[in-house]
Amino acid sequence: MAQFIKDGTVLLNNGASACSYAAAVGKMEGDGPLGHCFDYISDGAELGEKTWEKAESKLQQYAFEIALGKGKLQKQDISVIFAGDLLNQCTGSAYGLRDSEVPFIGLYGACSTMAESLMLASVCADMRLGRYFAAITSSHFCSAERQFRFPINYGGVRPPTAQWTATASGCCITKPCDKPPYIKAVTAGKITDMGIKDANNMGAAMAGAAYDSLSRHMENMKRTPDDYDAIFTGDLGQVGTDILHELFEKRGVDITQVHKDCGLMLYDREKQDVHAGGSGCGCSASVLCGHILPQIAAGELHNVLFAATGALMSTTMSQQGESIPGISHVVEISDNI
Amino acid sequence: MDISKKEYEQTAKKHAGSSKLYITLPKAFLIGGAICCLGELFLNIYQRYAGLDFDTAAAYTSITLVFLSALFTGFGWYEKIAKHGGAGTLVPITGFANAVVSPALEFKTEGYVLGTGAKMFVIAGPVIVYGISAAFIYGIIYYIYGFFA
Amino acid sequence: MEYVWAFVVGGLICTVGQLLIDLTKLTPARILVSFVVAGTVLGALGWYQPLIDFAGAGATVPLTGFGSMLAKGMREAIDKDGLLGIFTGGFTACAAGVTAAIIFGLAVALIFKRTDRTLQE
Numbered sequence: 156m157a158q159f160i161k162d163g164t165v166l167l168n169n170g171a172s173a174c175s176y177a178a179a180v181g182k183m184e185g186d187g188p189l190g191h192c193f194d195y196i197s198d199g200a201e202l203g204e205k206t207w208e209k210a211e212s213k214l215q216q217y218a219f220e221i222a223l224g225k226g227k228l229q230k231q232d233i234s235v236i237f238a239g240d241l242l243n244q245c246t247g248s249a250y251g252l253r254d255s256e257v258p259f260i261g262l263y264g265a266c267s268t269m270a271e272s273l274m275l276a277s278v279c280a281d282m283r284l285g286r287y288f289a290a291i292t293s294s295h296f297c298s299a300e301r302q303f304r305f306p307i308n309y310g311g312v313r314p315p316t317a318q319w320t321a322t323a324s325g326c327c328i329t330k331p332c333d334k335p336p337y338i339k340a341v342t343a344g345k346i347t348d349m350g351i352k353d354a355n356n357m358g359a360a361m362a363g364a365a366y367d368s369l370s371r372h373m374e375n376m377k378r379t380p381d382d383y384d385a386i387f388t389g390d391l392g393q394v395g396t397d398i399l400h401e402l403f404e405k406r407g408v409d410i411t412q413v414h415k416d417c418g419l420m421l422y423d424r425e426k427q428d429v430h431a432g433g434s435g436c437g438c439s440a441s442v443l444c445g446h447i448l449p450q451i452a453a454g455e456l457h458n459v460l461f462a463a464t465g466a467l468m469s470t471t472m473s474q475q476g477e478s479i480p481g482i483s484h485v486v487e488i489s490d491n492i
Numbered sequence: 493m494d495i496s497k498k499e500y501e502q503t504a505k506k507h508a509g510s511s512k513l514y515i516t517l518p519k520a521f522l523i524g525g526a527i528c529c530l531g532e533l534f535l536n537i538y539q540r541y542a543g544l545d546f547d548t549a550a551a552y553t554s555i556t557l558v559f560l561s562a563l564f565t566g567f568g569w570y571e572k573i574a575k576h577g578g579a580g581t582l583v584p585i586t587g588f589a590n591a592v593v594s595p596a597l598e599f600k601t602e603g604y605v606l607g608t609g610a611k612m613f614v615i616a617g618p619v620i621v622y623g624i625s626a627a628f629i630y631g632i633i634y635y636i637y638g639f640f641a
Numbered sequence: 642m643e644y645v646w647a648f649v650v651g652g653l654i655c656t657v658g659q660l661l662i663d664l665t666k667l668t669p670a671r672i673l674v675s676f677v678v679a680g681t682v683l684g685a686l687g688w689y690q691p692l693i694d695f696a697g698a699g700a701t702v703p704l705t706g707f708g709s710m711l712a713k714g715m716r717e718a719i720d721k722d723g724l725l726g727i728f729t730g731g732f733t734a735c736a737a738g739v740t741a742a743i744i745f746g747l748a749v750a751l752i753f754k755r756t757d758r759t760l761q762e
Contacts, residue, residue: 582655597746622677627708631715
């Protein structure tokens with residue numbers, strides 16, 4: 156039974172398995188270095204829909220349906236869906252999954268939502284609260300752009316610290332302990348506001364939260380970076396990654412050997428114009444479900460930390476002069492129990 | 493959390509790469525200059541071949557540039573030029589037109605009244621508000637000054 | 642030669658805008674507002690007209706020219722209509738540009754389809 160360690164860390168003693176997972180992405184993500192990993196690649200951002208919001212909903216629906224299909228499951232098998240996205244009222248999740256007829260819990264954790272939903276789905280599976288649980292998130296460049304920034308055809312200037320919202324969705328289905336990958340422990344993030352006000356520098360707004368959650372998780376679990384094959388952060392991009400490395404380095408911890416950032420993995424920054432890297436819920440979700448989990452299942456990775464990071468930014472509060480709160484949830488995934 | 497906001501700010505500042513001025517400034521100069529040069533071409537044509545006075549020709553030049561900018565925005569080209577142009581595409585009147593046309597197109601999914609109509613000036617509105625207000629203040633001063641002059 | 646001066650002066654005004662973008666935290670909307678207000682003030686003081694005489698479209702096409710036009714229109718309206726001119730001058734001066742933006746904006750919204758910017762070439 157899930158056992159509380161301390162300070163947000165929970166050990167999943169019974170064990171939870173990620174039994175099926177799928178990633179659905181847009182064309183740019185499909186053209187990126189991880190393109191071969193994804194289950195569905197659309198030929199554009201529209202997916203045959205008239206609005207960007209409907210397109211994002213459809214992407215999320217695809218990820219869910221493909222994950223069900225890969226696990227040979229019916230939607231009736233799912234006990235609860237945990238889902239969220241970046242849009243107001245969690246539009247992508249609510250509208251994408253409205254025909255699912257599955258108990259639904261909507262989440263908002265900005266770009267950290269994949270780790271947040273996977274954490275809850277894993278704890279529920281460990282505690283045997285049902286048979287299968289789904290963790291789903293999505294993001295869409297165009298729908299995010301029009302909500303948080305400018306119209307698509309507006310010629311606004313992007314500073315080099317800006318990140319590119321991924322058009323992507325990921326779905327991971329968990330069940331009580333079965334076969335690898337196993338989710339072994341989770342640490343809930345704390346809201347960490349380091350005083351960054353620049354809405355065009357999300358990496359800096361989130362790196363503090365990633366540092367806090369990762370160091371807390373390793374301390375509570377009595378681990379060091381050497382115990383892991385890889386530590387994946389959500390979408391810090393180049394700026395956030397540099398800050399995170401320096402924060403750990405100042406405390407005498409070297410994570411550069413094992414650390415990777417999903418925001419830097421999803422795109423080829425040399426060829427694709429994404430500035431500091433990718434971001435959005437779908438960024439870490441698609442890298443987790445398309446790349447990380449399959450690698451663990453194949454035995455290529457053994458012990459992994461997945462720490463999706465989110466900037467809990469409100470455009471209204473930013474205009475009121477407030478700084479940007481960040482959050483990061485940590486999920487420890489392994490190929491052994 | 494064992495890091496102070498002050499320490500964090502310093503770390504963040506160090507890694508926030510700034511724009512490369514030696515690239516952005518020449519690009520803004522060249523693209524902004526080119527747009528003005530195009531304006532000069534229309535201005536000359538309207539004066540020389542249509543026989544208009546300078547002010548009327550300048551007004552027609554503005555209308556022409558706004559039209560071209562609207563067309564480029566519709567095709568999605570203006571944004572592609574603006575990626576390089578920076579202020580070079582922002583400051584000319586074509587940038588103003590782009591700021592009006594792009595939300596008009598973007599928000600038509602919410603309808604022609606509440607989307608296109610209501611959101612058309614979501615970016616360019618402040619320009620009108622403060623331009624008109626500044627001119628209004630000047631008008632009051634000019635009007636009062638008229639009594640003494 | 643007039644094309645060279647239009648290019649140089651227009652380009653330099655844009656370069657000032659780029660400096661503001663890169664060196665300050667001013668958002669594009671704030672930069673546009675500052676340029677229009679600055680143009681209105683310069684126009685009011687009579688300092689912008691010499692630049693227009695010198696550089697033509699290089700001075701009228703940037704938004705500072707839009708601002709100076711507001712000041713000029715205000716002067717003309719007050720000379721003609723007195724007090725009422727304070728209320729009509731501004732909009733009369735910018736009517737052509739703003740009406741063009743509204744009408745062409747509406748036309749583009751009616752005719753064109755949104756573009757998919759994730760299809761980077």
